[in-house]
Amino acid sequence: MSQPPQTAATAPTTPAPTPASLAASGRRVLEIERQALAAVGERIGEEFASACALVMAGRGRVVATGMGKSGHIARKIAATLASTGTPAFFVHPGEAGHGDLGMITDADVVLAISYSGESDEILMLLPALRRQGNTVIAMTGRPQSTLAREADVHLDVSVPAEACPLHLAPTSSTTATLALGDALAVALLEARGFTADDFARSHPAGSLGRRLLLHxxxxxxxxxxxxxxxxxxxxxxxxxxxxxxxxxxxxxxxxxxxxxxxxxxxxxxxxxxxxxxxxxxxxxxxxxxxxxxxxxxxxxxxxxxxxxxxxxxxxxxxxxxxxxxxxxxxxxxxxxxxx
Known part of the structure; x- marks a missing residue:
């Protein structure tokens, strides 16, 4: 015998959150993301060094690209690179396929970010980038993905689990990707001998710029x-x-x-x-x-x-x-x- 449909009066209710349950949820997220960062950190090695070498050998800029949440992360990584001595900018892959590809020169290194490694908008750009002679560094969570295989260097940002309990919203994966971008920027900063004075020159309106540049x-x-x-x-x-x-x-x-x-x-x-x-x-x-x-x-x-x-x-x-x-x-x- 079929059960009658639940109504608003009979449907189970979710317990109201308490301060303790909310705090526990926050700690759980941070612990999951800490484990994700630790996992990515253990994989930093030759591929990471090769990515740094490719950027330092490049005659142009780093062009970061990504769709959705990966795009937000790519934009932040480009900003961090640019402010720490590595000229960089962000290009939206969807717009690149409709004219913005002209912003990328053959001297540029492309940093393509896609956790699945199968973002159509990015994969569509690869043939044009290859014809132009661009070097491609990929950040994905799937080493066997199309983007990972096609890139000159692949940086694995796979994480044990997302912090989202539904396993849907990018959380741990975006945190890990952002952190690896920071690692890349700082490694390049140190390799170039980038100083506080150099940083101030690219931040003249900031408090550090005023302190270091004002005579x-x-x-x-x-x-x-x-x-x-x-x-x-x-x-x-x-x-x-x-x-x-x-x-x-x-x-x-x-x-x-x-x-x-x-x-x-x-x-x-x-x-x-x-x-x-x-x-x-x-x-x-x-x-x-x-x-x-x-x-x-x-x-x-x-x-x-x-x-x-x-x-x-x-x-x-x-x-x-x-x-x-x-x-x-x-x-x-x-x-x-x-x-």
Whole structure:
């Protein structure tokens, strides 16, 4: 006798998730993906080294391509390669078959990503890439797949299981592929001797780029904006200069522009405590001699380090002959986002 169909009232209900069950689910996913990464890591060997060698020997760029989730991973790998010294970009395989293939030159190395190794859009490109003479590196989860067999080098990204309990959504496999792409980028970075300065040059708008590329000359107040007075000026004249230039300090220089001393808001307070006549007293009598300075051409981070080390808010900039050429304070470094 057939069972009556279940209704909303009789169908079994899924227990409501609890904080503990949700946390357990998250830990299970991370454990499955950890095992996937370990499995891929154990397979890094000659094929990985060959892939690195092919990229380094290439005269062009790395062109990463992939469909669906693999496409998202390929795009990220291309971005990582490009920012770490290996020129790279992403091409959508579907668009490549409709004209974007012209973006790929015969000098480029193609990194084709497909977990099944049977993505039609990628396989359709292989004959054209072969005719053009491109080297192909494949990342798949099936070493016997068409793409794996046709590639010059195959990197196996197969994983024991997907983290998705339905075994449908790419999870562990995409994580493993992304991690292997990172491994490839970093291995190439080290092989090329890529430095932090090189990284900064490709990230000029980032915080690292600002710290490593910005020079003192880029943030200091120079020329007419530099507050300075002669040694014979009075304290009152120095105050007028400080007020006009709004840096809370002024350089004291000789006739040749060489730095003799520094007068700051702090020096002013001490002078007033001593009852100094600001109109009659020469600035040379109350200035700070041999003040902390930085050389023109140094990195802005060096000025920030000096200010932090000596707990001061401003610095004068001098050239190789000891002439005052600029001034900067902590607010200039903050505006430039060096600190």
């Amino acid at each position: 003192i000359d880029d943030v200091m107040h120079g020329g007419d904006a530099l507050p300075r007075v002669d040694a014979g000026a009075s304290v009152a004249e120095a105050l007028v200069e400080m007020s006009r230039k709004r840096l809370g300090m002024t350089a004291v220089v000789d006739d040749g522009g060489r730095l003799l001393g520094l007068f700051t808001d702090g020096d002013l307070r001490r002078a007033l405590d001593q009852g100094v006549d600001v109109r009659q007293t020469p600035i040379a009598e109350v200035m700070t001699r041999n003040p902390r300075t930085v050389r023109a051409g140094q990195m802005a981070t060096e000025a920030a380090h000096l200010m932090e080390q000596h707990r001061i808010n401003g610095l004068l900039v001098v050239d190789a002959d000891g002439r005052a050429v600029g001034a900067l304070n902590i607010h200039d470094l903050l505006r430039a986002r060096v600190v």
